[in-house]
Amino acid sequence: MARAAESQPPGAAGPVAGDRAVTTIRDVARAAGVGVGTVSRVLSGGARGAPATRARVEAAMAQLGYRPSATARALSQGRTHTLEVVVPLVTHHVYVEVLRGIETALADTDYAVVIRTVERAAARDRAFAALGQGGRADGVLVVSLAPTPELLERIAAARLPTVLVDAAHPDLPSVSVDHAAATAEAIRFLRDLGHDRIALVDEPGDHFAPAFAAERRRGFRMALGEANLAPRADYEIVTAGGPEGGVEAAAALLALPDPPTAVVVGSDTQAVGLLQEARRRGRHVPRDLSVVGYGDIEMSRHIGLTTVRVPVRELGRRGVEVLLAELAGSTEPAQIRLPTELMVRKTAGPSRGVEASRRRDGGA
Amino acid sequence: MARAAESQPPGAAGPVAGDRAVTTIRDVARAAGVGVGTVSRVLSGGARGAPATRARVEAAMAQLGYRPSATARALSQGRTHTLEVVVPLVTHHVYVEVLRGIETALADTDYAVVIRTVERAAARDRAFAALGQGGRADGVLVVSLAPTPELLERIAAARLPTVLVDAAHPDLPSVSVDHAAATAEAIRFLRDLGHDRIALVDEPGDHFAPAFAAERRRGFRMALGEANLAPRADYEIVTAGGPEGGVEAAAALLALPDPPTAVVVGSDTQAVGLLQEARRRGRHVPRDLSVVGYGDIEMSRHIGLTTVRVPVRELGRRGVEVLLAELAGSTEPAQIRLPTELMVRKTAGPSRGVEASRRRDGGA
DNA sequence: CGCCAACGTGGAACCGGTTCCATTCTGCTC
């Protein structure tokens, strides 16, 4: 203030004067006639001090339009008050909702979020290399990325508290969902409705997120085994994501000599396409074909799709909780499994075989 | 480093030794037997220097596992290499795609992105107050937020280069879309198909993003005026977003004594619900009712929805370009308008009146 | 009235980089 005020006409030194230079804590100290330590103490709030001094400092801050530098604070404290979120660069319901969950959980804290996206095909190394790069963040949330050795090594190298979200690994804290169990539940549900020709349609796994489709397939086969149904290669379709993939899958399955009576689909968007193509081919859902989706996107409720609800927002929320706990010094690494829920709506019903036999049996 | 190195046995200073302390530039300098200035020069890459020295420094960095501190660099350079993106906390196609565009544009740079979400109802002040807070970022992208006086004041106070994305204001650089013109184009398209009973269904504006629905309404009325059609209050429906809102709107419009023959809908998700409800009520689309959506989400192509394509990803990409140009010292504030495109698919067709008259005329 | 604890305070040192200036070194010309 002394400097600024001396070198300018007094009138020009208002709070929003056009001077380019940022006002620092030393300017404030000077203006308030105190030491920098005192200003810092006022800033950090908690510490006590003489009310009169405090008031003088606050007045000076307001008058100068002082805004403390987050960078300087980060450097001296050794904490950035920032969390890094690593997420695949794909417009997928899941990632968006997880982000929302993270944001919600962070709304009441003073943490900022830096997003680092990992493109699928390209520049994988660069993306991983930058992970937790030189103290930009205090901790990292890794979302929906398979814990490959490569990634684990990166995490170790970054020496930062890290939580896996929608993925799990014995060495790291995580918040995840059991996709195998969820799929198995869907199969059992269809099995209980009398279906014995059940197919699985899913997206291809890729290098980054291979785990989910594979896990679902594992759950699928496991449940078939429990039900004494033999797995059939032609009942396992891997196809593109989105409605188009669903259309293709429906075409392939319904062209079989003995088409399935029920299908579990690895994503709701695929399920939409599959439903449409099945209807176009004259199949009534659920009379001729039962369909169970995966994910429970907004559209699903609207079109009455029976599907597996994955608590995506919750994944983000809990991920933040675990990470913050770890930052606060919590020792035991939490491994949280969130439950899924089968949303029973209108696209899955009793197998015709069952209805027929029931009818033969005289109803009931 | 002096302290650390001196207080430990020489052997313990391996690359991955368990020492908690980060290795700093001074450690590297000592290990390489050079000064800190030299190490800094090697780091910044561009500057020349003796190849031998450079090699020694690089070896030392590798051997110590040195990772420069982004925070320290930011403090001394006065640039954070970080961009702040302010975005409404809503899962809306638009924001997600804009984010992807931003990420794509930034992939080749060394900029990081910090996301700040603005919740609709709550804590508005806090969200704005934190905008561009004390040098966390070098520049700000404000996405889909109406430039209220409150927001503008915040932007001015932050003294940071700022670009509006999907919004515009004379005082600030922006990358936007002309929603009024886009809507007017849709109306003209329907008008050319012979429709003269055209309705508008849209979402309610709120405090943050009021502009879009209002702009569309303006375009709607303007185009009606050009076509010498009188605006009718019962042909303008404001209802909830999502398919449910579309269902409601369809119910209201189709219950009118003289229902519209064509509807322009402010969002594709609403259009989905509207289509479904119209069909449920026995209307054939497009024979009995033409529907034009807005946004062109993935699902729209699949269901054949005629809709206005908004170049959302492009909005993000160009926003980044403008901001980076400004950071690089570009002077003139760019005001970029991106064109929309009417995607003609299967939900809009000639009005029955026109067809009938054509038939009377003997085809052609 | 004197002593000492507790409090309030100023300011140097520090966080880990960058930058710039002064110094040394190199290699070339005359």
Add this chain to the structure above:
DNA sequence: GAGCAGAATGGAACCGGTTCCACGTTGGCG
């Protein structure tokens, strides 16, 4: 061989906060 330009280099000062130590002041108690 001396002189000098230019490059390479070392290191102090600095970015803007926090922290901690030392000091001065106050007030309570014996």
